[in-house]
Amino acid sequence: MGNSHSHVAGSEVNLQLIMAIPFLLAVVLYLAAVVVSNRQLKKQWSKVRSVLWMVGILCASMAIIGPLAERAHEDFAAHMVGHVLLGMLAPLLMVLATPMTLILRTIPVRSARRLTRILKSLPVQIITNPLCAASLNVGGLWLLYTTDLYVLMQQNIIIHILVHIHVFVAGYLFTMSIIYLEPTPHRLSFTYRSMVLVGAFAAHSILSKYIYAHPPSGISSAQSEIGGLIMYYGGDAIELMVIFIFCFQWYKNARPRGKVFIIKTPTHV
Amino acid sequence: MTAEINHSSNPSKFTNRYTYATRNLWTGILFGLGLVGFIDEVVFHQLLHWHHFYDKSTTDIGLVSDGLFHAFSWFATIASSFLLADLHRKEAYWFKRWLAGVFLGGGAFQLYDGTIQHKWMGLHQIRYGVEIRPYDMIWNLTALAMILAGVLLIGRVKLHSFQPGDAKFNGE
Numbered sequence: 001m002g003n004s005h006s007h008v009a010g011s012e013v014n015l016q017l018i019m020a021i022p023f024l025l026a027v028v029l030y031l032a033a034v035v036v037s038n039r040q041l042k043k044q045w046s047k048v049r050s051v052l053w054m055v056g057i058l059c060a061s062m063a064i065i066g067p068l069a070e071r072a073h074e075d076f077a078a079h080m081v082g083h084v085l086l087g088m089l090a091p092l093l094m095v096l097a098t099p100m101t102l103i104l105r106t107i108p109v110r111s112a113r114r115l116t117r118i119l120k121s122l123p124v125q126i127i128t129n130p131l132c133a134a135s136l137n138v139g140g141l142w143l144l145y146t147t148d149l150y151v152l153m154q155q156n157i158i159i160h161i162l163v164h165i166h167v168f169v170a171g172y173l174f175t176m177s178i179i180y181l182e183p184t185p186h187r188l189s190f191t192y193r194s195m196v197l198v199g200a201f202a203a204h205s206i207l208s209k210y211i212y213a214h215p216p217s218g219i220s221s222a223q224s225e226i227g228g229l230i231m232y233y234g235g236d237a238i239e240l241m242v243i244f245i246f247c248f249q250w251y252k253n254a255r256p257r258g259k260v261f262i263i264k265t266p267t268h269v
Numbered sequence: 270m271t272a273e274i275n276h277s278s279n280p281s282k283f284t285n286r287y288t289y290a291t292r293n294l295w296t297g298i299l300f301g302l303g304l305v306g307f308i309d310e311v312v313f314h315q316l317l318h319w320h321h322f323y324d325k326s327t328t329d330i331g332l333v334s335d336g337l338f339h340a341f342s343w344f345a346t347i348a349s350s351f352l353l354a355d356l357h358r359k360e361a362y363w364f365k366r367w368l369a370g371v372f373l374g375g376g377a378f379q380l381y382d383g384t385i386q387h388k389w390m391g392l393h394q395i396r397y398g399v400e401i402r403p404y405d406m407i408w409n410l411t412a413l414a415m416i417l418a419g420v421l422l423i424g425r426v427k428l429h430s431f432q433p434g435d436a437k438f439n440g441e
Contacts (some may be wrong), residue, residue, distance in 0.1 A: 194348070198340045206336035212323050229322065236343065243344050247351040254355060 056093030297370020299349035306342025331390030369422035376415030
């Protein structure tokens, strides 16, 4: 086995390089947009957002390339750390970096109008509905870990890539459907979003414990126990951040504006 | 007639809280629920290692209930903290009403956890390798005591007692 490994080592390095391209591209494009739009508008784009974007991309890339991704093939715990990074932390950091706002301020007004029209369209509206995004997100994970999809993913590189893309995209859609930072044409109430948030969080916790007790095919029970714990507590940590930001947005939104404390008081004698 | 209440003047504090009496109670209930969930996780799971992450006797419905309450208690802790800040911001915070809610929410969750989740759904036991009955007794009696404290506190707070010109209304 060691022999065959050294044979494929060269092509594996190549594959890693190819896989690194989308991440590099995402960073370069974002920074280029920052430079261009800063020059056009003579207004500085938040440096914090640029940093959030780069850290987010770094988190996502760790699940695909490098030592963690390498270990994930035989180590379920490493796989799970990768998934928490790719499906939860990276999407959160990247949503906080508001790439859509950056695109809209960079491209010409006419293109921006066209893009806004697409964002308002029915398909986008459906896919960014919290309930739909949450189902794609957690539903996808249930499929992955309770069917043979996990084994298929380890054998077939195409399925492997598709699963990872789905985990990231669904995580991103879900996060942006809960936390409104970008121009959001069809805003849904805090109550509705909080119910979906709690439901998705619960489904995530339930699946973690289910994995703990029912190893996916090809995984030893010792590995699935560690994996389940990582998913459970890793999920907790990131959900807490999402909940905090969500509640903070409610707090800002619900602030008393002007003199709203008009209540009945007795006439002064 | 209606008049605008000045934020900085004292009376508003005592009128606003009547307006938000229910909100004070619910903020407390959510916080109590979250607090008990937090203590359960930190003290009984992590520090004492009495509770187990998973018990083979757990039913499917137990797993679902556990997940729901786990998620909701985290949400409730954070949301109720922001609600509390909002009450302060509106000068409508009412300690007794809020505390009554904390006891009610905490007690109700602990009772649900101690009876339905631990016993009926077989989630996990309070502690393993010991005679469990005294633990269950203390657990559930504490829960009942908290509910009772909450109810008594609510009874002590008079919601509609103030009249125009009352000492209370004038901020004393």
